[in-house]
Amino acid sequence: MCPDHVINVWYTHNGERVGTYNGHNGSVWTVDVDTQSRFLLSGAADNMMKLWEASTGKCLYTWEFPTAVKRVAWSEDDKQILCITEQRMGYQGAIRVFNINREDPSNQDAEPYSEFNPVGSKATVAAFSYDNDIIITGHESGKVAAFDVKAGEEVNSNQRAHLEPVTDLQMSSDRTYFITSSKDKSAKLHETKTLNVLKHYATDGPLNSAAIAPIRPYILVGGGQEAMNVTTTSARQGKFETRFWHKIFEEEVGRVKGHFGPINTIAVHPAGIQYASGGEDGFVRLHTFDESYFKARPYGDLGEPDE
Known part of the structure; x- marks a missing residue:
């Protein structure tokens, strides 16, 4: 992730640079790899989200939106992806969920399985919970919320999870709890089911x-x-x-x-x-x-x- 239009990849075992993923024409804000390291997902300031073959750097599919893509994420079973697009130029910030065709990765649905616009403070980060029907979001106001994917509705929220914008959200390995960071100088551990704050790191x-x-x-x-x-x-x-x-x-x-x-x-x-x-x-x-x-x-x- 960098203010550059090229994505770089290195081997973790020796730090050797493997190559680049070329195709974006704007700053790449977000990347995520599936659990099998088979596919890479990226989102950029060129208003595009791209699906790549991780091992070769081949671009398999491109989705285009009205505004920049600020966050992408895979579901736990690698069958769905989500993206957050920027609130800008009269467009509301949106969260979109797409089903992924893993058998024929160059043939994807152009239209989302679900699309919704969080009301109020815009979402800055998001991830799938342990259940693909629920997405956890972090917001500019410091709020943390849970959305029903099918209905596109907020089903739970902690309005005062943080006092300033949420900058990151990462799930635990089993996705039953997650960590958030914020500009308010704190990180917090939350329970996925209730959104209750479990631990606070100031x-x-x-x-x-x-x-x-x-x-x-x-x-x-x-x-x-x-x-x-x-x-x-x-x-x-x-x-x-x-x-x-x-x-x-x-x-x-x-x-x-x-x-x-x-x-x-x-x-x-x-x-x-x-x-x-x-x-x-x-x-x-x-x-x-x-x-x-x-x-x-x-x-x-x-x-x-x-x-």
């Missing part, structure tokens, strides 16, 4: 991304002050570190430095062995967890997953 800077580590009881968050708001050149001053919090005890347990600008996005390897961070400095940093990460017991056996 930081001292605006956050752009938050991720849940599988296997280990940690939350990763990143963000930092915008460059124009930083009065010194110190990276510490700008708070450009990936910060690790204990998921259960809500305490910070470590930081990883490296970026020289705000961190825009964090993603953890599905097996929990690595994480990647993308920054405003133009770098993607791939970190592999060492043995101490897996063996550390900052609270003894409390809060540790069963072996």
Whole structure:
């Protein structure tokens, strides 16, 4: 994800660059890969969403909309996708859901299976819950909501989940809970079914991304002050570190430095062995967890997953 029209791909095991996905004519704001790493989905400022063959970089299908695509996501079973399009030029912000033809990927439905316009504050992020009939959304007002896909109606909401815009929303591996980050300097863990806040991680800077580590009881968050708001050149001053919090005890347990600008996005390897961070400095940093990460017991056996 970058303010560039080219998508790059690297191998995670050695950091070797594999190639690029060429086809967008505007900044690519969002990408998501299905669970099999077979297909890649992308959305960009050229008002297009594209489906790619992940292994070859071949563009299989393109959807075109009236405004920019700000978020894309796959469902848990890889049979559906969603996208959020920008509220602009007289067009309302919209969430669209498409069924995906995996047998003949170049032959997709041009029209969405469902389309709806969230009333009030616009949606900034979204993901499918454990049930494909429900989509979880985060909004500019700080609200977190649940929408019925078929009816296109809001069925639940937490109006005060955050005090400022929600910047990221990532599901747990079983999708029964999820993490959000916000410009209000906090990340929160929510229960998918009720939208109740389970845990609260308060930081001292605006956050752009938050991720849940599988296997280990940690939350990763990143963000930092915008460059124009930083009065010194110190990276510490700008708070450009990936910060690790204990998921259960809500305490910070470590930081990883490296970026020289705000961190825009964090993603953890599905097996929990690595994480990647993308920054405003133009770098993607791939970190592999060492043995101490897996063996550390900052609270003894409390809060540790069963072996």
